[in-house]
Amino acid sequence: MNLQGSYFSVEGWNPFTAMERFLNPYRYTQKVPFRGGELTVRWTSRVERAIRLRTAPLPVEMQLYFACVVKKRTLFPAAAPSDAVAVDDRFLVFLTTVESDRCDPIAFAANYPARRELVSTGAKRMRARELSLDYRKDRWSGDFFV
Known part of the structure; x- marks a missing residue:
């Protein structure tokens, strides 16, 4: 079974990634109220340069x-x-909770089949506390912590 790119793969933990994070730290930070708490958004200098070229805020889900x-x-x-939620005039951030269409590891890793968005009271109470963004090789990337 090929675990590369699947849910069970370990992403971002190798010496090259660690060196990349050391050389390009998340220099910019903004805190915003988010779902009854506070969300800290952090981004690199590469994001700052790329976001300046945009005419509209970047949507981040x-x-x-x-x-x-x-x-x-x-x-x-x-x-x-x-x-x-607007983060200055740079980003528009939002959180969604989605239920899978099926529990098949291969289909899950390939295309994330979704049945519906969860809109219950419990799902609405979920919130993120930190969002980290980067822009590398003409691609946006990010990670968040709940």
Whole structure:
């Protein structure tokens, strides 16, 4: 079984990634009220340079994906919903909770099949406390902590 790129793969923990984080730390920080708490958004100098070239804030979706296990995903959709939280004039952040269509590890790793977004009271109480963003090789990337 190939575990590369699946839920069970270990992402971001190798010497090259550690060196990359040391050389390009998250220099910029902004705190915003988010779902009854506070969200700390951190980003690198590369993000700061790339965001200055944009004419509109960057939508950032923090997604909790419930399948056989829970997966955190950071997505960069074309548009943000109306309840997204603005971080200065740079980002629009929002959190979604999604239920999987099936519990099949191969289908899960390949395309994240989603049945529906969870909108219960419990799902609405979930919140992130920190979001870290980077821009490398013309791609946005991010990670968040709940």
